[in-house]
Amino acid sequence: xxxxxxxxxxxxxxxxxxxxxxxxxxxxxxxxxxxxxxxxxxxxxxxxxxxxxxxxxxxxxxxxxxxxxxxxxxx
Amino acid sequence: xxxxxxxxxxxxxxxxxxxxxxxxxxxxxxxxxxxxxxxxxxxxxxxxxxxxxxxxxxxxxxxxxxxxxxxxxxxxxxxxxxxxxxxxxxxxxxxxxxxxxxxxxxxxxxxxxxxxxxxxxxxxxxxxxxxxxxxxxxxxxxxxxxxxxxxxxxxxxxxxxxxxxxxxxxxxxxxxxxxxxxxxxxxxxxxxxxxxxxxxxxxxxxxxxxxxxxxxxxxxxxxxxxxxxxxxxxxxxxxxxxxxxxxxxxxxxxxxxxxxxxxxxxxxxxxxxxxxxxxxxxxxxxxxxxxxxxxxxxxxxxxxxxxxxxxxxxxxxxxxxxxxxxxxxxxxxxxxxxxxxxxxxxxxxxxxxxxxxxxxxxxxxxxxxxxxxxxxxxxxxxxxxxxxxxxxxxxxxxxxxxxxxxxxxxxxxxxxxxxxxxxxxxxxxxxxxxxxxxxxxxxxxxxxxxxxxxxxxxxxxxxxxxxxxxxxxxxxxxxxxxxxxxxxx
Numbered sequence: 001x002x003x004x005x006x007x008x009x010x011x012x013x014x015x016x017x018x019x020x021x022x023x024x025x026x027x028x029x030x031x032x033x034x035x036x037x038x039x040x041x042x043x044x045x046x047x048x049x050x051x052x053x054x055x056x057x058x059x060x061x062x063x064x065x066x067x068x069x070x071x072x073x074x075x
Numbered sequence: 076x077x078x079x080x081x082x083x084x085x086x087x088x089x090x091x092x093x094x095x096x097x098x099x100x101x102x103x104x105x106x107x108x109x110x111x112x113x114x115x116x117x118x119x120x121x122x123x124x125x126x127x128x129x130x131x132x133x134x135x136x137x138x139x140x141x142x143x144x145x146x147x148x149x150x151x152x153x154x155x156x157x158x159x160x161x162x163x164x165x166x167x168x169x170x171x172x173x174x175x176x177x178x179x180x181x182x183x184x185x186x187x188x189x190x191x192x193x194x195x196x197x198x199x200x201x202x203x204x205x206x207x208x209x210x211x212x213x214x215x216x217x218x219x220x221x222x223x224x225x226x227x228x229x230x231x232x233x234x235x236x237x238x239x240x241x242x243x244x245x246x247x248x249x250x251x252x253x254x255x256x257x258x259x260x261x262x263x264x265x266x267x268x269x270x271x272x273x274x275x276x277x278x279x280x281x282x283x284x285x286x287x288x289x290x291x292x293x294x295x296x297x298x299x300x301x302x303x304x305x306x307x308x309x310x311x312x313x314x315x316x317x318x319x320x321x322x323x324x325x326x327x328x329x330x331x332x333x334x335x336x337x338x339x340x341x342x343x344x345x346x347x348x349x350x351x352x353x354x355x356x357x358x359x360x361x362x363x364x365x366x367x368x369x370x371x372x373x374x375x376x377x378x379x380x381x382x383x384x385x386x387x388x389x390x391x392x393x394x395x396x397x398x399x400x401x402x403x404x405x406x407x408x409x410x411x412x413x414x415x416x417x418x419x420x421x422x423x424x425x426x427x428x429x430x431x432x433x434x435x436x437x438x439x440x441x442x443x444x445x446x447x448x449x450x451x452x453x454x455x456x457x458x459x460x461x462x463x464x465x466x467x468x469x470x471x472x473x474x475x476x477x478x479x480x481x482x483x484x485x486x487x488x489x490x491x492x493x494x495x496x497x498x499x500x501x502x503x504x505x506x507x508x509x510x511x512x513x514x515x516x517x518x519x520x521x522x523x524x525x526x527x528x529x530x531x532x533x534x535x536x537x538x539x540x541x542x543x544x545x546x547x548x549x550x551x552x553x554x555x556x557x558x559x560x561x562x563x564x
Contacts, residue, residue: 005277009269016265020334023257032249033327039248040323043176043314045091052317055390055450 094178101180102171103455105187109167110448111538112195114531116159119202121520121527123152128520131513142206150217151205157215157295158226159198161436163191164444165303166233169256171451172310173237176253177244183236190232197225213274213284215292223271230264237261251326255306258334263299266291282349286342293341296435301333301403304440305372307447308400312379315393315450316386321378329371336364343414346423362414369407376400391466395446398474402438406431421496426509426516427488430481438477445469445530452537458544461536465529472526480519487512 027033041050048054086094127149129136137143174181181187201222204210210217218226237260241253270291273279279287313320320326342350342358380386380397387394409431413422422428449466453459460466487509494505536542 002277005272009272012265012269016261019261020258024331027249027254035248036323036327037319039250040313040319040326042248042250043252043310044317044319045088045095046086047088047092047095048314048317050317050319053315053386053390054317055315055392 095175098174098178098180099171099454101184102174105181105184105191106167106171106451106455107538108188108191109163109170109194110452110534112191112198113160113164113167113444114534116155116163116198117527118531120152120155120160121524123148123155125517125520125524127152128513128517132510132517141208147206147208147210150210150214151202153215154205154217155198155202157436158201158218161300161440161444163194164448165259165300165440166194168307168444168447168451169259169303171455172252172306173240173256176250176256176310177240178247179240179243179245182239182243186232186236190229190236193225193229193232197222197229200225211275213288215295216270216274216288220271220275223267223275227264227268227271230267234260234264250310251320251323251330252306252310254327254330255302255309258330259299259302259306263295266294266298285345285348286350286354289341289344290338291341293344294338297333297337297340300436300440301337304399304403304443305329307443308372308376308396308403311392311396311443311447311450312376312400315390315396316380316383318379318383321375321381325371325375329368329375332364332371333368336361336368340365340410340414343419346414346416346419359414359416362411365407365411369404369411372400373404391460391463391470392446392450394470395442395449399439399441399443399446402434402442406434406439409434421492422488423492425488425491425495426484426512427492430484430488433477433484434481438481442473442477445473448534452534456537456540458537458540460533461542462533465533469526469529469533472522472529476519476522476526478519479522480516483512483515483519487516 032039044050126137126143127145130138130145130148134145138145141147170181170187197218201218204219204222205217209219211219216223237257241257270287273287274284274291278284309320309326339358339361342354343362346355346359348355376397380393387397412418413428413431422431449460490508490512491505494500494508495502
């Protein structure tokens with residue numbers, strides 16, 4: 001096996017290992033690990049807020065199905 | 076800089092709804108290309124699975140043609156379902172989730188269309204190569220080089236796209252699903268290319284090939300399929316029932332501990348093999364450490380659904396996804412236990428391992444992909460699923476099918492393992508122990524095949540927009556299981 005392949009593989013190892021560490025550092029530095037409560041709500045919006053079941057689809061014409069039901073929020 | 080909320084209070088429900096519709100619509104062509112090809116390869120892969128299973132019951136069945144012998148049909152099945160069905164279904168789900176979570180319309184769809192074309196040509200060449208006797212004898216990497224090159228190009232294009240999407244996302248929190256998706260997109264092309272180079276293009280020597288083979292084989296499951304499956308579960312379970320994940324802290328812990336421990340796991344396939352003891356020991360320890368991400372995920376999913384299990388009665392997405400999430404826990408706990416040498420001694424080289432593989436890639440991953448497709452497809456096509464009855468049939472056929480298969484292979488595998496360890500039993504006699512369980516496996520295969528045909532019919536009818544337009548979502552039954560509105564605080 002030639003040296004170029006070894007160098008390529010080692011470079012890949014350093015790059016991908018390094019990018020995982022860099023991602024962890026970036027996440028800590030930019031506050032991704034703070035306000036986790038808010039983070040968990042980031043998939044909801046004002047149209048599909050917490051407390052609304054969403055197994056229904058919306059389309060642009062607005063004839064949204066009416067069966068969005070409320071669900072229990074007790075813990 | 077701290078993360079800002081994803082949805083600033085200045086937006087209105089109408090604005091949010093329009094934004095979501097725009098994002099969903101932008102994903103239509105690439106996602107449907109991946110979903111469509113996934114459904115096609117699912118049917119092809121299932122056919123190979125049935126053939127391979129029947130050959131276990133009747134070894135001479137269709138053996139007059141070289142290209143239909145067990146040695147070719149079995150890898151054709153594995154590759155058609157892993158790379159033809161599971162990967163494109165996962166990519167389709169991941170593309171849609173990335174666009175939604177980045178809160179930006181999908182960019183550079185031509186890049187993804189190109190990737191889908193490369194992908195399908197690669198699978199076609201690969202399956203053809205395996206059937207014509209050109210396949211490699213390396214599990215999970217049986218595709219000949221000309222096919223794996225195509226797949227690598229497709230993987231590379233998708234990874235580049237993912238980085239671009241992430242770069243242009245709306246500011247705000249990076250949701251846990253996005254971490255899983257980015258990890259999968261970046262890790263897999265590296266895994267795939269490294270393993271292919273070391274095994275097929277510039278092969279390393281002797282026993283080291285086994286180490287690379289299982290480093291790849293296990294990581295394909297753990298660092299590609301698992302992150303995509305979990306990303307979908309972490310999105311759809313809270314989204315469908317309208318309740319944030321129980322403990323977001325645990326979900327983050329789960330992700331980073333998966334990233335830390337999973338890549339060490341592969342060597343537990345080589346227990347008893349001619350390898351340095353430290354390699355195998357480190358892998359066994361890492362496999363047991365996998366209890367951390369698995370238990371955190373299990374607690375989180377269970378506690379999120381708790382109190383809303385009634386929703387499983389009406390939501391197809393939730394029913395498939397929760398089934399898959401439960402099987403993730405089962406299959407991972409089973410995997411960690413199988414890495415313990417005293418148990419591995421019995422289960423290794425038996426059908427037990429085949430049962431475990433199906434519990435992971437089918438009962439966990441595939442079921443979550445079905446659930447995700449039930450959520451995504453109507454939103455991007457603008458048309459509802461044609462029939463709740465078809466979805467119900469699909470669920471019960473595949474749920475019972477995979478249940479029977481896993482139980483049959485588990486019992487058959489344990490009996491086989493105990494017999495293999497007994498020096499008083501001849502090898503031929505050990506096979507007798509497996510016969511009834513293999514027959515049961517073929518029966519479960521027929522159920523799964525029927526389920527896949529029902530799904531393919533349902534999917535095709537949706538794409539064709541057959542029947543009259545529904546104004547309500549296709550759910551199971553009526554509003555049963557939903558709590559009255561007054562319960563919401």
